[in-house]
Amino acid sequence: MAADRSVPGLIVKFGNYPLHHGGVGAIRSLGRLGVPMYAITEDRWTPAASSRYLTGRFVWPTTGTERAGDLVAGLLRIGDRIGRPAVLLPTDEEAAVLIAEHAEVLAGRFLFPPVERELPRRLASKQGLHELCVEHGVPAPATLFPASYEEIEKYAATAVFPLVAKNREAFERRRRPAVSGTTRIADARGLLELAREWGPCPGVILQEYLPREEAEDWIVHAYFDADSAPQALFTGVKVRSWPPHAGMTANAYIVDNPELAALAAQFIKQIGFCGIIDLDWRFDRRDGRYKLLDFNPRMGAQFRMFESEAGVDVVRAQHLDLTGRRVPEGEQLAGRRFVVENIDLPALAAYRRSGYTTPHAPAKATGTELAWAARDDIKPFFTMCARLVRPGVRHLWQLWRSRRRSATAAAGTELVRRSPVE
Known part of the structure; x- marks a missing residue:
């Protein structure tokens, strides 16, 4: 290349x-x-x-x-x-x-990429994305965007539980988020208790819960040129995430899914987006539809999972296209596995306890891409390990010093008691 x-x-x-x-x-x-x-x-x-x-x-x-x-x-x-x-x-x-x-x-x-000025912000917004899905007929979970506590009270009386709450705007997680990530709410009482903390203008969305027993998590990564034509488009299935069922990808496979690829490409063409995308979809077995959950208008953390026979991933596709080079064609490497070492171990333990499995995951990987470790570039892996361990070491050191000070103070008190004449 x-x-x-x-x-x-x-x-x-x-x-x-x-x-x-x-x-x-x-x-x-x-x-x-x-x-x-x-x-x-x-x-x-x-x-x-x-x-x-x-x-x-x-x-x-x-x-x-x-x-x-x-x-x-x-x-x-x-x-x-x-x-x-x-x-x-x-x-x-x-x-x-x-x-x-x-x-x-x-x-x-x-x-x-020369993307329309306002489009990335709208796509990154849960409300903006939902409106675009409705406008273009793309399946999405039923969603409410409450404007007040009173509206939530009325909704709680008729809502189907459980449901999930998310921050309405992606940027809210950096300021004062109303909820921490995706929060599952079991009943009306729990919803109203949480809603009291959201203030007069709740910055949340309340969304239909798609039960994991009846759903599968799918991923689409792609690069679209200035004409919204796909220069690289990949589909895969998420096996594990961390936190379980609601966090970032911990383990996933490339799996061919022409139906989902066509659905994603059609949506991108309709909205006129260009650039790299990272889409999260959930297949609802109850109605047989893929529902769009998240649209990230940039490269996803797990993009290296996806590669074609020609060695193209979405980052390479963008660089080639923006520098006037042809993007080589090639089928995606079906069966290729992606593992994030530091989060897949706890995710594996959690998924084994729950008994959840992904039917479309291949029985055997055709190859494995690790997020951190690479033979030709091993330092990032060890740096990651050091940064993970350092807080624990610091905590143990502080705990040891604290106990030592307490022991010294106790010894000093005892010494005073034994030497009253001094």
């Missing part, structure tokens, strides 16, 4: 989440083709910063809640330091939205 080695790539991330295997995967993917790779990192000791394929890092701690103007100015300074146009690879919604909404300012220093 002949990538343009004169055009570097830049991993753009806003917020404090140093253990992000997606960024490491992108650095490796393009770096192995000889493309110079740069990354924004929280500090010098992130897994991404330790990759042998990283040409340079820009230590820039952010929260994702900074003013857009400050973030744009920071990106422009990084562009000046790189010294030549670079392909932007956002790893979160904040970055994807910022790039789209400030494309005119960033275009001189960077390369990125």
Whole structure:
């Protein structure tokens, strides 16, 4: 595959989440083709910063809640330091939205898909995505967007439980989220108790619960060019996630699913999106429909799971397309497995206890892609392990010091009691 080695790539991330295997995967993917790779990192000791394929890092701690103007100015300074146009690879919604909404300012220093200005923000919003699904006839779970506590009270009287609550806007998780991730609510009493904490204007959505016993989790990753035509499109099934059934992918397989691929491609064409996408779908066996749960308008952390026979993944497809190169055609590597080492072990234990299985998962993998460990780039794996262990070591050290101080204080008290004359 002949990538343009004169055009570097830049991993753009806003917020404090140093253990992000997606960024490491992108650095490796393009770096192995000889493309110079740069990354924004929280500090010098992130897994991404330790990759042998990283040409340079820009230590820039952010929260994702900074003013857009400050973030744009920071990106422009990084562009000046790189010294030549670079392909932007956002790893979160904040970055994807910022790039789209400030494309005119960033275009001189960077390369990125010419997506419609307002579309990434709308797709990242649970309400915006639901409205687009309804508009274009794409199946989605039944959803309520309550505007007040009183509306929730009325809904609770007729709602079918259990149901799930999610933050309405993707960006809320960086500010003061009403709920922590996807929250399952068992009954009306539980809903009303939670709703009292959401204030007069609840920033949540209440969504139909699709029981795991009657559902399967599917993934679509793709890259669409400026005409919304798929240059790389992959489908897979999620076997395990962490937290169980509601978190990030821990274990998954590439599985051919022409029906789902066609549904996703048609939706993208209808809304006119271009760029990399990461879609979460849930197949509801009760009505035989795939329902769209999440639309991430950027690369997903597990994108390296998906690769074609020609060696193309979505990151490589974007770089090739934006630099005027042809994206080689090729079938996806069906049966290929993806494992996130640090979260799949606890996920495996949880899924075994629940007895949940995925019918469409292959009995045997045709190959395995690990999120962290790679023979040609092992340092990110050890850095990840060190960052996982460090909080535990710090806690044990603090506990030991605390107990030692307590013992010393107790000994001193006892000594005073034994020597009253002094």
